[in-house]
Amino acid sequence: MSSVDPREVQSLQMYLQEYSQQAEMVSRQLAIMEEGIREGNGAIESLRMIHESDGGIVLLPLGGGVNTRVRVENPDHYLVNIGADVVVSKTKEDSVSFLQERITEMNASYKNLSEALGRLQSQIRDISTRLDYLYKQSQEEQGRRQGVSTGVSQKIR
Amino acid sequence: MSEVISPKIQNQITMLQQLQQQMQTLLNQKNQYEIAAQETRRAIEELNETSDDAEVYHSIGTVMMQRPKSVVLENLTEKAENFEIRISSIEKQEKLVQEKFESLQAQVKAAMEGGSQAA
Numbered sequence: 001m002s003s004v005d006p007r008e009v010q011s012l013q014m015y016l017q018e019y020s021q022q023a024e025m026v027s028r029q030l031a032i033m034e035e036g037i038r039e040g041n042g043a044i045e046s047l048r049m050i051h052e053s054d055g056g057i058v059l060l061p062l063g064g065g066v067n068t069r070v071r072v073e074n075p076d077h078y079l080v081n082i083g084a085d086v087v088v089s090k091t092k093e094d095s096v097s098f099l100q101e102r103i104t105e106m107n108a109s110y111k112n113l114s115e116a117l118g119r120l121q122s123q124i125r126d127i128s129t130r131l132d133y134l135y136k137q138s139q140e141e142q143g144r145r146q147g148v149s150t151g152v153s154q155k156i157r
Numbered sequence: 158m159s160e161v162i163s164p165k166i167q168n169q170i171t172m173l174q175q176l177q178q179q180m181q182t183l184l185n186q187k188n189q190y191e192i193a194a195q196e197t198r199r200a201i202e203e204l205n206e207t208s209d210d211a212e213v214y215h216s217i218g219t220v221m222m223q224r225p226k227s228v229v230l231e232n233l234t235e236k237a238e239n240f241e242i243r244i245s246s247i248e249k250q251e252k253l254v255q256e257k258f259e260s261l262q263a264q265v266k267a268a269m270e271g272g273s274q275a276a
Contacts, residue, residue, distance in 0.1 A: 079212070079214065082199070082200045082203040082204070083196040083197075083199055083200045083203075084196050084197045084199075084200035084233055084236065085215060085216035085221075086200050086204065086214070086215055086216075086229055086233070087213070088204065088207050088211055088212070088213050088214075089211050089213075090207075090211070098203075
């Protein structure tokens with residue numbers, strides 16, 4: 001009779017799979033958030049530069065590396081997407097503070113998610129260690145059983 | 158290392174896994190609606206803080222059309238309410254599936270314990 005409980009192994013494998021999936025999902029969310037923070041900071045920089053250029057020409061990307069020259073008609077007002085498919089006209093200052101608020105929120109969420117990912121990774125490590133131990137124990141028992149049966153067959157011969 | 162599990166228990170375990178998947182699907186749906194509701198509520202807050210004469214554009218089909226602020230606010234409020242209704246409906250379904258899961262789990266546990274005691 002083996003001392004390794006197959007139900008424990010099965011349950012640990014299930015937890016390992018579940019936690020790994022969760023960790024992958026959190027990692028994806030972190031990457032999205034990182035991209036959002038980078039995009040927000042880039043937009044703030046662009047707003048400042050357009051304002052400073054005071055009616056200068058900027059290049060508007062059309063995709064595929066193609067740009068067109070554009071003169072910003074009103075560098076004091078911008079159209080900001082506030083979510084839920086709604087765009088609102090805001091002054092440059094309000095647009096910047098809107099973006100900064102969003103960046104602050106994303107930074108806070110990023111920190112929380114990073115902590116959650118750390119906890120998940122620690123749980124994954126613990127489960128993997130336990131599973132490794134159980135596999136080794138099971139293999140050792142199997143080896144011992146084979147050793148005993150070989151010994152018996154040698155005696156019979 | 159292996160123990161024989163009766164076909165009845167195996168069937169119950171399969172059902173448990175299906176219920177778990179169902180709960181996961183409901184949870185994902187609820188999360189999506191919660192995110193959408195939160196986004197809508199935030200847009201309402203943002204619009205309320207915007208001056209009444211500000212240009213407001215709302216997505217209609219594939220274009221953004223300029224609309225009066227009051228109309229957009231009304232649309233968003235309706236949208237947020239719809240999301241809340243969907244969320245509470247999913248919560249009711251979640252509760253039912255959870256109850257089924259717990260009852261079946263107790264049955265499987267009792268059967269497994271009974272089986273191991275008999276062995």
